[in-house]
Structures are given as structure tokens and as C-alpha cells.
Amino acid sequence: MNTQPSNTVALADPRAAYLRNRIAIDDAVQGVLQSGWYIMGENVRCFEEEFARYLGRRHTIGTGSGTEALHLALRCCEIGLGDRVATVSHTAVATVAAIELTGARPVLVDVDPDTHTMCPESLRSAFDSAEGTIRAVIPVHLYGHPADMTSIKRIANDNHAVVIEDCAQAHGAIRQHRMAGSWGDLAAFSFYPTKNLGALGDAGAVVTDDDALAEKARLLQQYGWKKRYVSECRGMNTLLDEIQAAVLRAKLPLLDGDNFRRREIAALYRQRLSSISGLCLPSESACQKHVYHQFTIRVRADLRDALLGYLTENGVLAGILYPIPVHKQPAYCGKIEVSSSGLQTTERMAGEILCLPVHPDVSDDQAMKVVHVIQRFFSKNSTFSVG
Numbered sequence: 276m277n278t279q280p281s282n283t284v285a286l287a288d289p290r291a292a293y294l295r296n297r298i299a300i301d302d303a304v305q306g307v308l309q310s311g312w313y314i315m316g317e318n319v320r321c322f323e324e325e326f327a328r329y330l331g332r333r334h335t336i337g338t339g340s341g342t343e344a345l346h347l348a349l350r351c352c353e354i355g356l357g358d359r360v361a362t363v364s365h366t367a368v369a370t371v372a373a374i375e376l377t378g379a380r381p382v383l384v385d386v387d388p389d390t391h392t393m394c395p396e397s398l399r400s401a402f403d404s405a406e407g408t409i410r411a412v413i414p415v416h417l418y419g420h421p422a423d424m425t426s427i428k429r430i431a432n433d434n435h436a437v438v439i440e441d442c443a444q445a446h447g448a449i450r451q452h453r454m455a456g457s458w459g460d461l462a463a464f465s466f467y468p469t470k471n472l473g474a475l476g477d478a479g480a481v482v483t484d485d486d487a488l489a490e491k492a493r494l495l496q497q498y499g500w501k502k503r504y505v506s507e508c509r510g511m512n513t514l515l516d517e518i519q520a521a522v523l524r525a526k527l528p529l530l531d532g533d534n535f536r537r538r539e540i541a542a543l544y545r546q547r548l549s550s551i552s553g554l555c556l557p558s559e560s561a562c563q564k565h566v567y568h569q570f571t572i573r574v575r576a577d578l579r580d581a582l583l584g585y586l587t588e589n590g591v592l593a594g595i596l597y598p599i600p601v602h603k604q605p606a607y608c609g610k611i612e613v614s615s616s617g618l619q620t621t622e623r624m625a626g627e628i629l630c631l632p633v634h635p636d637v638s639d640d641q642a643m644k645v646v647h648v649i650q651r652f653f654s655k656n657s658t659f660s661v662g
């Protein structure tokens with residue numbers, strides 16, 4: 276259902292998602308406004324329960340954002356100054372920022388070219404070569420594709436490190452019959468408005484099966500208070516607010532349907548684009564459910580920006596997530612530890628990736644428009660060889 280026919284196809288459309296669910300969301304927000312209870316109330320408690328049930332985990336702890344959820348999860352594991360945390364460079368800078376908030380040092384590892392997620396061999400060499408002890412690993416289920424959790428958990432266990440999943444792009448993703456967010460010791464979710472499950476502002480959550488970790492998270496998320504105004508430990512302030520929790524409760528029942536629609540659009544792209552030899556489509560296998568936060572294709576580096584420009588000229592707003600790997604960002608370049616096996620795949624991919632609109636409010640007609648523009652681009656470029 277597309278409530279806003281328009282000539283451009285957007286990469287994300289949180290407004291369309293709101294309009295499609297307007298009555299339920301308006302009611303939810305009104306309910307909170309009139310209740311006079313705006314923080315730590317019934318909606319937060321219920322959403323935490325409902326989201327935990329959805330994932331099949333024991334505990335969900337709402338937070339102010341996904342970044343804060345990662346930070347809180349690390350703090351629950353007592354990770355801080357002097358510790359190292361392994362993650363990927365091909366991710367939202369948030370993953371690395373959250374590690375640094377604890378005082379720990381990130382160690383960046385390479386990704387697998389097919390799944391765009393953490394490469395287990397590169398993780399192993401990071402453990403072998405890091406200048407200090409790596410105490411935690413944060414795999415990122417990037418674009419909605421679950422990382423290779425079996426291998427990553429084995430390597431982490433061998434090295435006595437905890438695993439914290441970054442599920443910011445993977446609400447509802449499944450690998451080997453297990454939800455993303457049910458593999459690690461803890462997992463962190465973001466409900467940023469454009470994510471698969473999005474609030475109408477910043478919001479996030481930590482999930483875990485471990486009662487002690489959950490209790491710790493509750494303590495740390497509010498100044499270390501067990502009793503109000505008495506800090507048992509040094510905590511922070513990161514709470515999910517009632518309005519966002521009410522919105523999330525209204526939207527959670529729609530998540531599976533939205534992911535289904537994302538997968539339909541992805542299937543359409545796959546069917547229509549697979550014959551173009553200049554394109555590499557995202558990998559899909561039977562043992563997993565990719566939830567297509569992004570549909571990320573790879574194109575020869577010398578054609579990628581031209582294709583992006585051509586799509587934009589023709590009303591298709593594709594995107595590049597992310598154009599610069601973390602270790603190449605001005606803030607981090609030369610100042611961040613990298614796995615001894617290097618980041619070749621990460622660096623190559625940054626020049627090749629292109630994300631096509633795949634959010635649930637893309638209509639079939641719009642998806643076909645995306646296909647046609649790409650087909651036209653490649654028929655024009657088939658004869659002129661670049662580089």
C-alpha cells in the first residue's frame with residue numbers, strides 16, 4: 276500500500292510508515308499525553324515484555340537510543356578503560372562510538388564479501404594479534420543479514436570474550452531458526468525512525484536471557500539506583516520514554532508484515548536484476564531470513580558513482596551505507612587498531628556498494644521503476660569500457 280504516490284522513490288520513508296498506521300499511532304500518543312505519565316510507565320513495561328516475547332528472550336531493557344543500548348550492554352559486562360572490543364569497520368560509526376564511550380578501545384576486523392558481515396577468520400587474527408585483551412565482540416547484522424554467529428561465538432568462547440550483537444538493522448532476522456538478538460550474551464537494538472522497527476524519535480533496547488545482566492542493566496541505566504537517589508554503582512541515564520514505547524507497541528505487531536514486504540521487493544529486484552552481469556546481488560540462503568533493512572548491490576567501483584548519479588537524475592534516491600569505513604573517517608584514520616589481517620574487503624566494498632530503496636512503502640511500480648533505470652544504465656554502459 277502506497278499512501279503517497281510520487282515521482283521519486285525514497286531510500287527510506289518514515290512518514291509513509293506513520294500515515295499507513297496513523298490511527299493506531301495517534302491513539303497511542305494521545306493516550307500517553309493524557310495520562311500525565313511520560314517516563315518509566317506502563318507503555319515501557321509492556322513494550323519491554325512484548326519485545327522480549329517477540330524475540331524469545333527473557334529480558335528487554337528500553338534505552339534512549341541504539342548507541343546507548345550498545346554502551347549499556349558493554350557496561351553490563353564491566354568493559355571499560357584498558358579493555359579491547361572487536362567489531363567491524365564496515366558499520367554505522369555508532370557501533371565504534373559506543374565502544375569508545377566505555378573507555379575501551381575498538382579493534383576493527385574485516386567483513387565477508389558475500390554477507391557484508393564480520394569475517395570469522397579476520398576476527399581470529401584480531402584475537403591473535405591485538406595489543407591487549409579483547410574482552411567483547413560486537414558482530415553487526417548489517418543490512419538485515421545475520422552475521423555468522425556460530426563461528427563468531429565459537430571464536431569468542433575460545434578466547435573468553437562476551438558477544439554483544441548489534442541488531443540495529445536486523446529486527447526479525449533469523450539464522451538457523453534463531454532470531455537475531457538471541458545469539459549473544461546481550462544484544463542491542465535501535466528504533467531510530469528509519470529502522471525496520473522505528474519509533475518517532477530516538478529509542479533503543481538491550482535484550483538478554485541472563486537475569487543478572489538484566490538486573491545490572493536496570494541499575495546502570497539510571498545512575499546505579501536500586502533505591503531512588505541512592506547510587507549503588509556509577510551509572511548513566513538512558514531510558515526509553517513513554518511516547519516512543521507507545522508508538523513501538525503500536526508498530527511491533529506490523530513488523531513481520533513489513534519485513535515480508537521488504538522481502539517481496541527484494542525478490543522482485545533479485546528476479547529482474549540477476550541477469551545484469553555488472554551487478555552483484557546480496558546473498559540469500561535458505562537457512563536464514565534476511566530482513567532487508569537495505570538491499571545492497573555491488574557495482575564495479577568505476578561505475579558505482581555514475582550509477583548512483585543516473586538513479587538520482589531519474590528520481591530514484593539510492594544511497595551508500597556507508598561511504599567511508601570507520602578506520603578511514605577523519606576522526607579515526609591512523610588512530611584506531613585494526614586486525615593484523617587487514618581490512619581489504621571493507622576498503623574495496625566501500626567503493627562498490629549501493630543501497631536500493633526496499634522499505635515497505637515502496638510499491639511494485641516504484642520497484643519496477645528502479646529496475647528499469649538500472650537496466651537502462653547498463654544497456655548504455657555495456658559498450659563503453661571504463662578504466
Ligand SMILES: *Cc1c(COP(=O)(O)O)cnc(C)c1O
Binds near residue numbers: 441465478
Ligand atoms: C542505527 C545504528 C546504530 C545506532 O542506533 P541509534 O539509535 O541511531 O543510536 C548502531 N549500529 C548500527 C549498525 C546502526 O545501523
